[in-house]
Amino acid sequence: MSTGEAEAALIDLRAHIAADAENEAELTVRAAEADALAEQQRAEADAAAITGRAVALGRRRAEAMVTATEHRAARQRRAAILAARRAADDGFRAASTAAVLGLADESGYPAVLEALRATAFAVLGPEADVTIDPGGGLIARAGGRLLDLRFGTVAARAIAETTAQIGEVRT
DSSP, X not given: OOHHHHHHXXXXXXXXXXXXXXXXXXXHHHHHHHHHHHXXXXXXXXHHHHHXXXXXXXXXXXXXXXHHHHHHHHHHHHHHHHHXXXXXXXXXXXXXXXXXXXXGGSTTHHHHHHHHHXXXXXXXXXTOEEXXXXXXXXXXXXXXXXXXXXXXXXXHHHHHHHHHHHHHHHO
């Protein structure tokens, strides 16, 4: 083989090696691109799954916060209603007690006192010991029994009965 032939063979060999290298490089690039695309798709799927879990968690937390806020608001409404009822009951008690105790200052008080005395004798008998209360009304005793008809006591009983009836209506 002559030098020219050897050089021509080397040129052909180089061209063949270069073509093989180029083909191999192209296959490597395509494989790398396919791997990169697959990795990108996996990463996007993972990101979508993570985002979905985060959104679901956020929704659950938001729902829990809304529920807690609703319960808190309901408790506050109930407390406000109970406070208003308490204030109304306290006002009713004070006004009722003042009205009953004010009977002692009315011009008709002697007639009321006489009616209470008659009630005491009717309940405890004619031998009952009757004591007039300075705040209004009276206390009667007979044979170990006691009848408390003081205005403060009568007012407390009437208020207790009335508030019990009001409580039945409220429920």
